[in-house]
Amino acid sequence: MSLLDKYDKVSLRHQRLLSFGRDPFNICMDRIVSATEAVINGRDVILVGTNNYLGLTFDPDCVAATADAVTREGTGTTGSRIANGTYASHRGLEQAIAGFLGRHAAMVFPTGYQANLGILAGLAGPEDTILLDADSHASIYDGCRLSGAKLVRFRHNSPEDLDKRLSRLSGGTGGTLVVVEGIYSMLGDQAPLGEFADVKRRHGVELLVDEAHSLGVFGDRGRGVVESAGVEEDVDYVVGTFSKSLGAVGGFGASDHPGFERLRYTSRPYMFTASSSPSTIATAMAALEKIQARPELRQQLWQNARTLYDGLKDLGFTICAETSAIIALKMPSEAAAVYMWNALMEAGVYVNLALPPGTPDGSSLLRCSLSAAHTPAQVQRICEIFGSCLEALKAWQATQSAAE
């Protein structure tokens, strides 16, 4: 038996997926045109699934800062943070993030995935307990597993269930960490952080919030749901990414804890990987300045989100959460989701297709994410294309029922 034979079943499922047309998990952009447009398979496509919330990937100031950094500091650091891979710009970005979030210190990682690995596996060890929301991102699950801590999963967005499970913990000697996300990536639903903070205080445990999809999107200053929910004092650790609202690559952890920077010499995912290239650090730095200088980007994003949300709701789609920059449509079946995804691509709209087990409750989702860079005309066009593709889906479903 070959090592890869264990994937026979999942491979068969992938083959079935391909029978509908394109491979939704292997899309190649022939040419990226702007923050909201690309050419895919020779066709002009509006991008509605890139998490490019503030549309900064082509911002002239961010591009100029990036080009300047690569010219001045070279293409790569060729080293880890604990060896030769820390430049003044890495330190400068960490100070800027800490300042932006009003935290004592921040640590930068090469990706958002590694930020969760590094912070979670750094904070918790085999003597500790982590309670994580059931719908947590894979990077949280993987970071928790790498920590070796006792892992207890609580029901999604349920402070009551967390409370119950914390009450059941028998007194070990280690610490206890609760992990939630500000906004959940698949459905776009928001954590009730005020209630979680209350539970956290009552049990005297520590709280980490992942703001991957909320940094730059929520809060008066764009600090995230921790800010908009007014719980900054109760949140011990914030994790975030540069690859969404900041339009770069990388991630960070931030905290007021006086011992936080001990992770610099204890967290293996921080220590044993190459540091971010100087140009990537410069992109994140310029974008961080941009989101502070241009709060109108957030307003434009929300305006676009509300327009698309209302448009899709009027068409009769089942939307999984309240209005946010993530609008996830629950489709009646996997086949309907895959058919519709292909129809949208054919008509010039790219969204994310999300299938079980990567989705909550076994749902098949078409996941849209808006950008401040979408024009009103693009949002209108997206709604029209969804409308025509929905008609095509209904016609296809009718032929399928007739054939059965």
Next chain:
Amino acid sequence: MQWTADEVHAEVVRLLEPFNPQSVDLQPETDLATDLGMDSVAAMNMVMEVEDRFEIDIPISLLPDVKTLQDLVDAVLAELSKKPAQ
């Protein structure tokens, strides 16, 4: 309440029913993944139902070792034995 091994087994069988759409005959050696077709997320969700029923927590770090119905019953009994007497 104090649970006997037989009661735990019967209750686990009952809790597995919603995860057994093909009505596979549930035996101690029934494999949750291969016989019931449960993926990793479905398995974690099923375990949550079991945790609620017995008022215990089965750390998900233990789940890779829970392959069969009997493994699950054993995991429940192990956690119940750690609970302080009522």
